[in-house]
Amino acid sequence: MTSRSQGPTGKRATILDVAAAAGVSRQTVTRAMNDMAGISQDTRERVRRLATELGYTPSRFAKGLVQGARISVGLAIPDLTNPYFPAFASSVVEAATNRGWNVVVDDYGHGTGSALDAAERLAPHVDALIGYLGRESEMAQEMMGRRPVVSLDHPAGRSAGTISFDYHHAARLALNHLVSLGCRNIAYLDSDQGRPSAGRGAAAAAVAEGLGVQLRRCEASTSAAGAKAVVATLLAAQEEIDGLLAFNDLMAAGALKALQEAGRAVPGDCPVIGMDGIPLGELLTPELTTLSLDLRAVGRAAVDLLDGLLSGSLEAGSEEARLVLLHTLVRRQSA
Amino acid sequence: MTSRSQGPTGKRATILDVAAAAGVSRQTVTRAMNDMAGISQDTRERVRRLATELGYTPSRFAKGLVQGARISVGLAIPDLTNPYFPAFASSVVEAATNRGWNVVVDDYGHGTGSALDAAERLAPHVDALIGYLGRESEMAQEMMGRRPVVSLDHPAGRSAGTISFDYHHAARLALNHLVSLGCRNIAYLDSDQGRPSAGRGAAAAAVAEGLGVQLRRCEASTSAAGAKAVVATLLAAQEEIDGLLAFNDLMAAGALKALQEAGRAVPGDCPVIGMDGIPLGELLTPELTTLSLDLRAVGRAAVDLLDGLLSGSLEAGSEEARLVLLHTLVRRQSA
DNA sequence: TACATGGACGTGAACGTTCACGTATCGGCC
DNA sequence: GGCCGATACGTGAACGTTCACGTCCATGTA
Numbered sequence: 107m108t109s110r111s112q113g114p115t116g117k118r119a120t121i122l123d124v125a126a127a128a129g130v131s132r133q134t135v136t137r138a139m140n141d142m143a144g145i146s147q148d149t150r151e152r153v154r155r156l157a158t159e160l161g162y163t164p165s166r167f168a169k170g171l172v173q174g175a176r177i178s179v180g181l182a183i184p185d186l187t188n189p190y191f192p193a194f195a196s197s198v199v200e201a202a203t204n205r206g207w208n209v210v211v212d213d214y215g216h217g218t219g220s221a222l223d224a225a226e227r228l229a230p231h232v233d234a235l236i237g238y239l240g241r242e243s244e245m246a247q248e249m250m251g252r253r254p255v256v257s258l259d260h261p262a263g264r265s266a267g268t269i270s271f272d273y274h275h276a277a278r279l280a281l282n283h284l285v286s287l288g289c290r291n292i293a294y295l296d297s298d299q300g301r302p303s304a305g306r307g308a309a310a311a312a313v314a315e316g317l318g319v320q321l322r323r324c325e326a327s328t329s330a331a332g333a334k335a336v337v338a339t340l341l342a343a344q345e346e347i348d349g350l351l352a353f354n355d356l357m358a359a360g361a362l363k364a365l366q367e368a369g370r371a372v373p374g375d376c377p378v379i380g381m382d383g384i385p386l387g388e389l390l391t392p393e394l395t396t397l398s399l400d401l402r403a404v405g406r407a408a409v410d411l412l413d414g415l416l417s418g419s420l421e422a423g424s425e426e427a428r429l430v431l432l433h434t435l436v437r438r439q440s441a
Numbered sequence: 442m443t444s445r446s447q448g449p450t451g452k453r454a455t456i457l458d459v460a461a462a463a464g465v466s467r468q469t470v471t472r473a474m475n476d477m478a479g480i481s482q483d484t485r486e487r488v489r490r491l492a493t494e495l496g497y498t499p500s501r502f503a504k505g506l507v508q509g510a511r512i513s514v515g516l517a518i519p520d521l522t523n524p525y526f527p528a529f530a531s532s533v534v535e536a537a538t539n540r541g542w543n544v545v546v547d548d549y550g551h552g553t554g555s556a557l558d559a560a561e562r563l564a565p566h567v568d569a570l571i572g573y574l575g576r577e578s579e580m581a582q583e584m585m586g587r588r589p590v591v592s593l594d595h596p597a598g599r600s601a602g603t604i605s606f607d608y609h610h611a612a613r614l615a616l617n618h619l620v621s622l623g624c625r626n627i628a629y630l631d632s633d634q635g636r637p638s639a640g641r642g643a644a645a646a647a648v649a650e651g652l653g654v655q656l657r658r659c660e661a662s663t664s665a666a667g668a669k670a671v672v673a674t675l676l677a678a679q680e681e682i683d684g685l686l687a688f689n690d691l692m693a694a695g696a697l698k699a700l701q702e703a704g705r706a707v708p709g710d711c712p713v714i715g716m717d718g719i720p721l722g723e724l725l726t727p728e729l730t731t732l733s734l735d736l737r738a739v740g741r742a743a744v745d746l747l748d749g750l751l752s753g754s755l756e757a758g759s760e761e762a763r764l765v766l767l768h769t770l771v772r773r774q775s776a
Numbered sequence: 777t778a779c780a781t782g783g784a785c786g787t788g789a790a791c792g793t794t795c796a797c798g799t800a801t802c803g804g805c806c
Numbered sequence: 807g808g809c810c811g812a813t814a815c816g817t818g819a820a821c822g823t824t825c826a827c828g829t830c831c832a833t834g835t836a
Contacts, residue, residue: 161587168792170502192527200551216535252496359724391726503822
């Protein structure tokens with residue numbers, strides 16, 4: 107309102123406009139804007155004033171072109187609405203910021219989009235990619251060309267780096283514990299899309315078989331509400347369930363609700379174990395026993411990996427670029 | 442490993458390298474890479490193959506410089522660890538993606554950083570800024586120059602756009618309800634940093650005075666654990682509290698825990714009301730009554746506002762660019 | 777034969793910076 | 807008077823694309 111000199115209409119002001127207005131050359135404007143030597147205090151201030159007056163903002167493209175800009179990494183996430191992912195994203199952003207990197211976030215879950223859409227959107231704008239890409243990590247790596255992709259929870263993928271989890275180890279921890287509590291008819295509440303973590307259910311089944319335990323697998327949408335509904339019908343069908351392991355903590359929370367509403371005591375009648383250890387678990391009643399992951403460590407690891415790949419100290423696709431992390435059993439009240 | 446032609450060391454391949462390798466001109470490479478007309482199928486494929494072989498990735502800077510690139514907006518967030526912010530961020534990302542915009546996320550909370558640090562990091566890389574910036578929104582707008590800043594929860598700020606909340610309205614809803622439940626000694630559990638929402642406590646106090654109700658204000662760190670600790674000591678001190686309103690849902694969750702551990706029934710002995718309506722509330726026991734905000738609507742509104750400002754249909758700093766949203770009382774079990 | 781048509785390609789210019797120089801002016805010193 | 811060193815500025819080139827032209831050649835057409 108005050109000065110509409112260069113409103114949203116009309117071309118944006120360039121360094122030359124400022125130079126002309128100040129009656130100096132490009133280079134002097136550069137010197138003024140970037141606090142360089144070789145310019146008088148007077149000129150510096152005058153140029154600065156003129157610059158803000160004209161609404162001049164240096165073009166990040168021109169700057170990037172000539173200087174080679176800071177690294178910017180894409181973060182492809184299935185669903186920021188599931189508390190697991192913000193916890194992870196938060197640590198990625200922190201680690202990246204510490205290195206002076208930018209993070210461009212894409213959430214491909216809210217539509218019915220695929221990870222590939224996210225990769226496609228991000229690819230032209232980033233120097234590297236981190237994400238839960240599932241089987242689409244291959245194509246994503248292809249789209250990124252030489253630029254490294256760190257893909258989580260998809261060990262089979264051919265991305266430059268990989269972070270995955272030992273689900274057999276996790277399942278052993280959980281099932282051993284449930285068995286030690288006396289559970290014999292254990293339900294495994296799986297995610298129906300099985301998008302990234304298809305391995306979880308298979309591992310649980312394998313371990314259960316090894317232990318000689320009955321494992322009833324059922325599927326629900328990856329949300330508390332979905333899990334609640336499925337467990338409710340399971341209980342209504344008089345299924346003999348005396349222990350429950352869930353695909354993730356959110357689904358465990360839904361299961362807890364269903365058990366509670368059905369009048370089943372937890373852990374008394376049916377111990378419940380969640381997975382991944384999101385902060386939410388501690389707030390539930392009863393507090394959720396879970397296969398915990400140090401989520402901040404996961405984010406840090408992803409960025410570390412990327413750093414190695416970008417700097418060349420780690421070779422893309424090599425053994426050292428494939429990390430496997432372990433879950434820990436955190437005992438709280440629910441089991 | 443297969444072909445290290447242009448590893449991380451050595452300069453990156455440019456369009457000219459590809460052109461030379463293919464024995465064609467720049468323009469032909471452009472035509473091949475961008476699916477343009479005026480090129481034979483043979484050449485297109487050959488160039489493409491050579492390009493991936495050389496690890497050629499078009500420079501986003503050069504491209505942006507000549508074409509004027511997609512809009513990218515910065516999102517400055519205090520703490521992705523607090524479930525409120527991912528819920529908000531998620532809707533911003535969705536709305537932005539729908540418009541073909543990029544979102545660069547910065548979480549300034551994990552260090553002891555200020556919003557200004559985030560703005561400083563983002564400013565060189567984005568065309569606009571959305572964020573919970575508190576009083577630093579002024580300086581942030583200054584750093585951004587003509588580029589619009591939409592600042593949340595800081596109505597006094599001089600940013601181009603503003604989204605704020607009517608806390609008097611919210612406090613009336615909550616306190617009226619508590620009073621109608623028979624509460625007379627109500628505690629207001631405030632955030633100690635009061636970073637963005639300093640207005641919440643003041644509004645609650647004012648409304649309480651209007652209603653002639655005793656309002657005991659106490660402060661805790663903005664987390665479930667912090668809230669739990671403070672409420673626990675409050676109860677241990679034998680304070681006569683028969684109702685509680687919390688700064689946000691996360692703190693309400695902590696309060697719930699403390700009440701439960703002190704053997705106080707909720708809502709029987711002490712109804713509890715949270716604020717903002719994050720999804721977490723439904724998973725608690727008892728389910729949390731809250732002053733709910735349509736979080737997805739907040740994000741959409743922010744992006745809409747930005748769109749108006751960028752397109753020029755909305756004037757920076759004008760009345761139309763200052764939105765005020767209302768909380769709604771969602772009754773669940775806790776009050 | 778002359779000339780238009782169109783497909784497949786090439787070339788100068790432009791985008792907005794910064795870098796590495798070059799130049800003018802002034803004061804001081806021998 | 808001549809030279810030196812600062813200080814304060816200006817200028818060509820480069821960064822890697824795309825755009826708007828131009829060129830060349832084969833094919834058809836009158």
